Each structure stands twice: as structure tokens, then as C-alpha cells.
Amino acid sequence: MRFSDRVRLARSEAILDAAQRVADRKGWPGVTIDDVASEAGVAKGTVYLHYDGKDGLMSALAERAVRQIVAVFDEEAHRDGDPLHQLRAIFRRLVGEVQSHRAVHTLAHCLSCQIATAREREVVLARPFSDVLTQFVRNGQARGALAADLDASAAAVTFVALALTPAWVLDSNPPIAALDDVWTIYERAIGAADTTREGKPSDGG
Numbered sequence: 001m002r003f004s005d006r007v008r009l010a011r012s013e014a015i016l017d018a019a020q021r022v023a024d025r026k027g028w029p030g031v032t033i034d035d036v037a038s039e040a041g042v043a044k045g046t047v048y049l050h051y052d053g054k055d056g057l058m059s060a061l062a063e064r065a066v067r068q069i070v071a072v073f074d075e076e077a078h079r080d081g082d083p084l085h086q087l088r089a090i091f092r093r094l095v096g097e098v099q100s101h102r103a104v105h106t107l108a109h110c111l112s113c114q115i116a117t118a119r120e121r122e123v124v125l126a127r128p129f130s131d132v133l134t135q136f137v138r139n140g141q142a143r144g145a146l147a148a149d150l151d152a153s154a155a156a157v158t159f160v161a162l163a164l165t166p167a168w169v170l171d172s173n174p175p176i177a178a179l180d181d182v183w184t185i186y187e188r189a190i191g192a193a194d195t196t197r198e199g200k201p202s203d204g205g
Contacts, residue, residue, distance in 0.1 A: 012050045015040045016064065019057045028058070069094060069129050073136075083140035084191055087159065091183060094163040130156050136189070146190050155190050161187060 001009075005161050018040035033054060037044040038118060051057045076090045133156040140146035145154075 008050075011046070012060075015047055015050055016057065016060055020061060021067070023061075031057075047196055066129055068097075070132060072097075073132060075128065077132075083136070083143070083145045084187055087136075087190075088183070088187070091159070091163055095179060097140065130160065133159060145192055147192055151192055158186065 013099065015036060019031065019036045022035045022039050023193065026035070031054065033044055033047050037047050040047070046056075051060060072093050073090055076086050076093070079086060079089075130153075134152045137146060137152040137155045138149065141148055141150060162179075
């Protein structure tokens with residue numbers, strides 16, 4: 001990569017980091033390009049050189065979040081072990097991330113509540129994670145560790161919905177015990193019928 005390209009990439013990331021910090025403080029609906037430029041220490045026009053306004057920043061943040069989620073999934077999924085234990089570990093880590101960052105709350109809210117094109121964009125952005133998770137479920141079924149009659153795509157979508165529960169309940173994180181109970185129901189639904197499972201997201205896995 002040329003030096004000029006590295007500089008441009010570094011500046012784009014710095015602007016994106018600034019946008020996330022502002023969103024953490026103010027909530028995404030309150031973010032302005034002026035705020036982001038000031039936080040990043042650049043001119044307002046520089047932000048527009050890298051991103052197509054606030055929508056462009058939102059899309060870029062969502063894409064980066066999906067990449068980070070896939071990285072978490074890959075790290076846990078490549079560990080040796082029972083698929084249910086791996087899914088539980090991934091769930092626990094993702095819930096922790098969602099509960100720790102207000103920007104994730106507000107970003108999820110904006111992506112889900114805006115116009116139809118934004119909802120369609122959300123589906124496209126989330127597809128890489130949904131695809132790898134669906135394949136993981138299918139692999140678990142082939143090993144006999146997950147229910148054979150399970151719809152793998154539906155199981156993946158449900159997993160994402162559970163992990164994002166704190167993001168849909170803005171400014172009010174559900175008690176972890178409640179998430180534990182919901183996870184236990186999910187785990188029983190996807191586990192192989194002849195296998196006894198225990199444990200919740202708060203267990204050692």
C-alpha cells in the first residue's frame with residue numbers, strides 16, 4: 001500500500017473513531033458532522049471527503065462492527081469444544097460488548113427505525129455474520145450436536161436477536177439473569193434431543 005493510501009486510511013479510521021466517541025457521549029441521533037470534525041481535529045470538509053455525511057458514517061460504523069463481531073465468532077468457533085458451549089461463549093461476549101457501548105445501542109436503534117432503505121442496508125451489513133453463523137449451526141447438526149430438524153438460518157437470526165436485546169431496549173439493559181433465562185430456552189431449542197445440556201451465559205462454558 002502506498003504511503004498516501006496509508007495516510008488516508010488512518011485518517012478515515014480516526015474520523016470513524018471520533019464518530020463513535022461522540023455517539024458514546026450523546027447518542028447517535030445527537031451526532032452532527034461538526035461534532036465529529038471537532039472530535040477528530042479535522043475540518044468539516046475533511047469528514048465529507050471520507051464519508052457521505054452522517055449516513056456514510058453510520059454505515060461505516062456498522063460495517064466495522066460486523067467485522068468485529070465476525071472476528072469474535074471466528075475466535076470462539078475455532079476452539080475445540082461443544083458447539084453449544086461455543087455459541088454460549090460468543091453470546092456472552094457479544095452481549096458484553098453491546099452493554100458496554102452506548103454507540104452500539106444508538107446505532108442499532110437508528111438502523112432499525114429509519115426508512116426502509118436503512119433496514120435493507122442493515123440486512124446486507126449483517127449478512128456476513130448471519131452466513132457464518134448459519135454454516136456453524138449446519139456443521140453442528142452434521143456432528144449430531146445440534147437438533148437435526150433445526151432451520152439453521154432461523155437459528156442464526158434468533159441468535160443475533162438475542163445478542164442485540166440490550167441494544168433494542170435503549171437506556172435500559174435487561175438484567176443478566178433475564179438474558180440467562182432466555183438463553184437457556186434458546187439452548188434447549190437448538191440442542192440435540194438426546195443430549196442433556198445445562199448452563200447459562202454466566203456459566204464458565
